[in-house]
Amino acid sequence: MSIDVSGVTKKYGDFVALDDVSVSLPTGQLTALLGPSGGGKSTLLRIIAGLDSADSGTVSIEGRDATSLPPQKRNVGFVFQHYAVFKHMSVAKNVAFGLEIRKRSKADTAKRVEELLELVHLSQFAHRLPAQLSGGQRQRMALARALAVEPTVLLLDEPFGALDAKVRKELRDWLRRLHDEVHVTTVFVTHDQEEALEVADEIVVINQGRVEQVGTPDELYDAPANDFVMGFLGETTTLAGRTVRPHDIDVSTDPGTPGSVAATVLRVLRIGFEVRVTAVTEAGENVVVTLTRAHARQLRLDADVKVWLTPVEGAVSIAPGGSEVVPVGA
Amino acid sequence: MVELSTPTKWGLRLVAIGYVFFLVVWPLGVLVQRTFASGMTALSDALADPQVVGAVNLTLVVAFYAVVINLVFGVTISILLVRYEFPGKRLLSALIDLPLSVSPVVVGLAILLVYNGRDGLFGPTLEAADVQIIFSSFGMIMATCFVALPLVIREVVPTLHEIGEDQEQAARSLGANAPQTFLRITLPSIKWAVVYGVVLSLARSIGEFGAVKIVSGNITGRTQTATLLVEGKYQNFQQDTAYATSFLLILVSIACLVVVAVLRPSDHKK
Numbered sequence: 001m002s003i004d005v006s007g008v009t010k011k012y013g014d015f016v017a018l019d020d021v022s023v024s025l026p027t028g029q030l031t032a033l034l035g036p037s038g039g040g041k042s043t044l045l046r047i048i049a050g051l052d053s054a055d056s057g058t059v060s061i062e063g064r065d066a067t068s069l070p071p072q073k074r075n076v077g078f079v080f081q082h083y084a085v086f087k088h089m090s091v092a093k094n095v096a097f098g099l100e101i102r103k104r105s106k107a108d109t110a111k112r113v114e115e116l117l118e119l120v121h122l123s124q125f126a127h128r129l130p131a132q133l134s135g136g137q138r139q140r141m142a143l144a145r146a147l148a149v150e151p152t153v154l155l156l157d158e159p160f161g162a163l164d165a166k167v168r169k170e171l172r173d174w175l176r177r178l179h180d181e182v183h184v185t186t187v188f189v190t191h192d193q194e195e196a197l198e199v200a201d202e203i204v205v206i207n208q209g210r211v212e213q214v215g216t217p218d219e220l221y222d223a224p225a226n227d228f229v230m231g232f233l234g235e236t237t238t239l240a241g242r243t244v245r246p247h248d249i250d251v252s253t254d255p256g257t258p259g260s261v262a263a264t265v266l267r268v269l270r271i272g273f274e275v276r277v278t279a280v281t282e283a284g285e286n287v288v289v290t291l292t293r294a295h296a297r298q299l300r301l302d303a304d305v306k307v308w309l310t311p312v313e314g315a316v317s318i319a320p321g322g323s324e325v326v327p328v329g330a
Numbered sequence: 331m332v333e334l335s336t337p338t339k340w341g342l343r344l345v346a347i348g349y350v351f352f353l354v355v356w357p358l359g360v361l362v363q364r365t366f367a368s369g370m371t372a373l374s375d376a377l378a379d380p381q382v383v384g385a386v387n388l389t390l391v392v393a394f395y396a397v398v399i400n401l402v403f404g405v406t407i408s409i410l411l412v413r414y415e416f417p418g419k420r421l422l423s424a425l426i427d428l429p430l431s432v433s434p435v436v437v438g439l440a441i442l443l444v445y446n447g448r449d450g451l452f453g454p455t456l457e458a459a460d461v462q463i464i465f466s467s468f469g470m471i472m473a474t475c476f477v478a479l480p481l482v483i484r485e486v487v488p489t490l491h492e493i494g495e496d497q498e499q500a501a502r503s504l505g506a507n508a509p510q511t512f513l514r515i516t517l518p519s520i521k522w523a524v525v526y527g528v529v530l531s532l533a534r535s536i537g538e539f540g541a542v543k544i545v546s547g548n549i550t551g552r553t554q555t556a557t558l559l560v561e562g563k564y565q566n567f568q569q570d571t572a573y574a575t576s577f578l579l580i581l582v583s584i585a586c587l588v589v590v591a592v593l594r595p596s597d598h599k600k
Contacts, residue, residue, distance in 0.1 A: 072503070076503060077503065077504075080499070083496075084499065085497070086497055086500070087493075087497070097501065097514075098505050101505045142500075145500075148504075149505060
């Protein structure tokens with residue numbers, strides 16, 4: 001294990017940011033700390049980096065106890081949401097900073113900076129000031145700067161949070177490829193489940209200062225530990241008291257299927273290629289079902305149409321309040 | 331921008347220009363005119379007067395030390411105020427503004443009370459150790475430091491807030507220790523604010539009158555600064571010397587203004 005966090009608690013006054021958190025992050029992997037804003041994930045990352053200190057608990061990096069080490073002695077690379085570029089230095093100087101602090105020879109530094117700028121596709125901007133770069137370029141520069149010191153772990157705090165949607169997606173793919181090339185243990189914080197599912201090898205779901213679940217994207221999606229994890233990783237609705245995903249419900253216009261729940265369509269809302277149907281069961285439960293446009297048209301769904309709803313085979317559902325997860329029909 | 335009608339626009343301009351003209355430009359213009367009323371003689375006489383030369387020198391020495399001391403403490407206190415939490419922080423912040431609101435004469439009197447050699451709080455002890463504060467450059471530097479104290483801090487604090495802590499934390503995570511972070515990251519970022527604060531402090535220190543007058547004892551040829559000399563000469567009916575010395579003081583202020591004017595735009599461009 002590359003990073004071992006055990007029993008970490010952090011309070012800001014009465015607010016508990018982290019409540020006895022223990023988590024181990026494996027070497028060489030890309031791990032996402034996922035959770036809602038204010039859930040404590042950034043605090044955890046900053047405690048790993050030494051930028052904040054825990055009230056209690058320990059952090060060890062590569063088997064070495066780092067709990068009381070100052071940030072400059074932990075050999076971690078940290079990338080900030082708002083880039084934290086050194087405004088008065090050129091791009092090349094920014095990247096060289098850590099190497100100059102480590103008193104590397106001029107030739108070595110220049111060579112390494114060149115390699116890194118190549119890696120982040122910024123070679124032609126080496127002599128510009130950060131103010132002349134776009135947000136995405138600044139963040140790539142910040143990444144190169146963090147990688148320059150060959151950190152044992154690379155920590156990214158909402159690295160793409162300040163970028164627009166398109167650049168975000170590009171950088172996300174790029175980070176994944178970069179990680180496959182460089183293989184440094186990487187932890188990034190995000191509140192965007194799509195980002196985590198797409199990029200990470202492993203996801204740690206954090207909510208209200210606690211770890212809700214740790215697992216691969218597939219594990220989390222297919223076997224969420226509880227309502228919260230299931231709800232955070234995608235849309236959910238309830239059918240006959242169980243939490244299900246809206247696209248995991250079969251809609252039929254005749255009552256043939258055993259175990260189906262009768263309902264009346266309340267409204268039909270079209271969003272692009274998808275149709276979102278809200279139906280009320282006889283028990284008064286509001287169920288949301290998503291269908292493709294073609295399927296909805298085929299069923300002639302409209303308000304007041306009588307339908308019968310069944311969870312599709314193999315769908316994940318969770319019983320009310322419980323952590324029992326049952327793939328239906330398995 | 332609000333669109334104003336043409337008469338209003340001209341009216342406002344006239345008021346602004348008139349105000350500055352009658353308050354600043356005209357009086358100073360007359361002073362300069364008096365200085366050169368008899369050609370260069372007043373100025374060259376003044377520059378040949380050892381009292382004037384001594385006073386100007388003393389002013390520069392006192393201002394220099396006061397600015398250096400305020401620079402070091404100003405930057406340190408600014409960082410303390412912005413980057414650290416400690417009990418009494420708000421009180422300290424409020425106290426720093428005090429010199430702006432307290433009359434310099436009162437400042438001089440207060441320093442006199444504490445440090446005078448006869449019945450001051452520390453005075454006799456220091457005097458016994460052969461350190462004389464009152465009626466010497468020490469006291470004058472102290473008084474000048476006091477009145478110019480907020481100028482560096484009030485320039486640097488907002489800039490420190492503005493640049494935030496991110497860059498410093500990034501430097502730390504890249505392996506820089508506290509002094510390295512300060513020299514390579516913080517200082518270059520607040521450079522212009524510091525320069526601006528220094529220029530303001532310098533102008534304020536050179537112009538200081540009330541506090542220095544009380545603390546220095548105004549001893550001609552020993553503890554008389556340029557501003558004190560101007561008053562002294564004027565009251566002794568040596569108006570020409572007073573005008574000439576005033577002119578020298580104006581020159582220093584203009585030099586400061588030029589420095590500020592040159593610096594400010596480059597500050598905004600960043």
